[in-house]
Amino acid sequence: MTAHVLEARKAPGVVFFCINFLALLYVVPFSSLMLFFGVSAVLVKGKELVDAREQGAYLGLAILVLLLLLSFYHSGSVVIGTKSPVGWYLEKAAPSLLESLRAFNGLSGIGVSYCFLRTVYALLQPKLDLWGFVRYYFFLPTFFSGPILRTDEYLSQTPAYMRSNVAPALARVTLGAIKVLASQLIQGFLPLASEPAMIEKIQTPSFLGVWGFAFSAGIWLYLNFSGFSDMCIGFAKLFNVTVPENFNNPFAARDITDFWRRWHMTLATWLRTCIYTPVARGLGNRLGQQHLALHILPPLVTMAVCGLWHGVSLGYIIWGGMHGAGLVIHQGWKLAVAPKLSPGFRATPAYN
Numbered sequence: 001m002t003a004h005v006l007e008a009r010k011a012p013g014v015v016f017f018c019i020n021f022l023a024l025l026y027v028v029p030f031s032s033l034m035l036f037f038g039v040s041a042v043l044v045k046g047k048e049l050v051d052a053r054e055q056g057a058y059l060g061l062a063i064l065v066l067l068l069l070l071s072f073y074h075s076g077s078v079v080i081g082t083k084s085p086v087g088w089y090l091e092k093a094a095p096s097l098l099e100s101l102r103a104f105n106g107l108s109g110i111g112v113s114y115c116f117l118r119t120v121y122a123l124l125q126p127k128l129d130l131w132g133f134v135r136y137y138f139f140l141p142t143f144f145s146g147p148i149l150r151t152d153e154y155l156s157q158t159p160a161y162m163r164s165n166v167a168p169a170l171a172r173v174t175l176g177a178i179k180v181l182a183s184q185l186i187q188g189f190l191p192l193a194s195e196p197a198m199i200e201k202i203q204t205p206s207f208l209g210v211w212g213f214a215f216s217a218g219i220w221l222y223l224n225f226s227g228f229s230d231m232c233i234g235f236a237k238l239f240n241v242t243v244p245e246n247f248n249n250p251f252a253a254r255d256i257t258d259f260w261r262r263w264h265m266t267l268a269t270w271l272r273t274c275i276y277t278p279v280a281r282g283l284g285n286r287l288g289q290q291h292l293a294l295h296i297l298p299p300l301v302t303m304a305v306c307g308l309w310h311g312v313s314l315g316y317i318i319w320g321g322m323h324g325a326g327l328v329i330h331q332g333w334k335l336a337v338a339p340k341l342s343p344g345f346r347a348t349p350a351y352n
Contacts, residue, residue, distance in 0.1 A: 013135060016159045016239070020140040027144075032073075032108040037137060039069055040119040044133050047123060062123055070116050071312050073109040111144040113309060117270050118148065124274070125151045141236040145228050147246040148266035159239045172234030179227030186220045222250065225264070244269075256326040267306070276302040295331050300324040 024033060043062040050058040115137065122133050128151060136154050190213065229246040236243040246266050253259035260268050280298040287293055300321070307320020 013159070017135055017138060020138050020143075023140050024138060024143060028110050029108050032110070032112075035107065036069060036073065036112055036115050039065065040115065040122070040137065041130065041133060044119065044122050044128060045130060059123055063120060066116050066119055067308075070112060073107050073112045074312055114143065114146055114148065116309070117146075117267070118151075120274055121148075121151050121270070139236075139241075141232045141239070141241070142243060145225070145232065146264075146266055147229055147232065147243050148270055149243060153244070154241070157241050159241055161238075162240050165237050165240055169234045169237035172237060173231050174234075176227040176230030176232075176234060179223045179230060181227075183220050183224035183227060186216060186223070190216055190220070218251075222247070256323070256330050260323075260327070271302050271306055275305050295335070296328050299327040299331070303327065 043065065047055070047058060047062070118137055122128055122136065132151075132155050136149075136151050139149070139154060142149060226247040233243045233245070244266055246264060248262040248265065250259055250262040253262050276298050279301050280294055283291065283294050283297060301324075303320040303324030304317065305320070306323070307316040307318075310316045310319070
């Protein structure tokens with residue numbers, strides 16, 4: 001009797017998973033979809049075989065494997081190319097393996113960056129069966145561009161059709177579609193999709209023109225990204241799944257720290273949970289909770305990882321370093337300078 005009840009409860013989940021999986025196969029090539037999933041599933045299940053005292057080391061090794069695989073998806077031709085140290089070594093030591101890897105070259109990287117984030121969340125989950133991981137990993141609305149749900153956030157909800165969700169869900173999807181359309185209209189006037197055209201544009205001698213272009217690019221990115229997030233949240237709501245918000249009026253931020261509390265909030269939460277907190281805790285245990293390094297290294301490391309997650313390139317590393325430095329400077333200002341200013345000045349609009 002109990003077995004029949006469990007099977008009946010599981011059946012809608014199986015149907016929902018099949019719908020998600022088949023829809024993903026329509027967009028992502030099978031080999032690209034299953035390679036990253038297969039490695040992720042092995043790492044998640046392998047965690048069960050590791051002694052509790054070795055869990056930290058296993059987690060670090062698993063994340064390293066996932067990062068290497070992510071780099072292979074994004075820059076496979078560079079990683080195993082003839083001029084690459086990895087390619088040179090494999091050509092001498094394991095030519096057959098190198099040929100197999102080159103056969104996979106050209107994998108589609110659609111959604112793979114978010115697969116990485118979800119897998120790390122799954123690795124942090126104390127207990128997670130394979131079926132739970134499969135359902136969480138292949139959830140269609142957030143697969144390609146987030147927002148990023150924690151494993152327990154998704155698995156605590158039951159996908160279902162509820163008539164009361166239809167109107168608010170479609171309203172959210174419509175809002176997102178309007179934002180994306182507006183971003184496309186901006187792109188029609190500015191060369192935001194062409195890197196050479198962008199470089200030529202910002203080399204204009206007009207100071208106001210450069211800053212106007214930078215401002216327009218920021219508005220375009222916000223409308224495009226937040227629009228897709230709105231659509232994902234709306235589509236998830238159609239299936240009775242609540243997805244966390246990803247943006248909270250970021251251009252109203254008072255400082256860079258506040259900005260990262262408002263922009264791509266689910267990524268900021270992931271970075272804080274998976275990078276910042278472990279780094280800060282490790283440094284605190286080694287150096288003491290009052291050491292200066294606790295205010296410098298965690299933000300720098302966190303934003304460097306954020307940059308590398310966006311893309312394995314010098315530009316993204318510099319971008320991450322600049323944001324990390326900005327967070328460190330702002331934290332130093334709050335701790336060392338702001339307390340010395342008069343309360344009257346800190347209350348003025350000029351300060352705030």
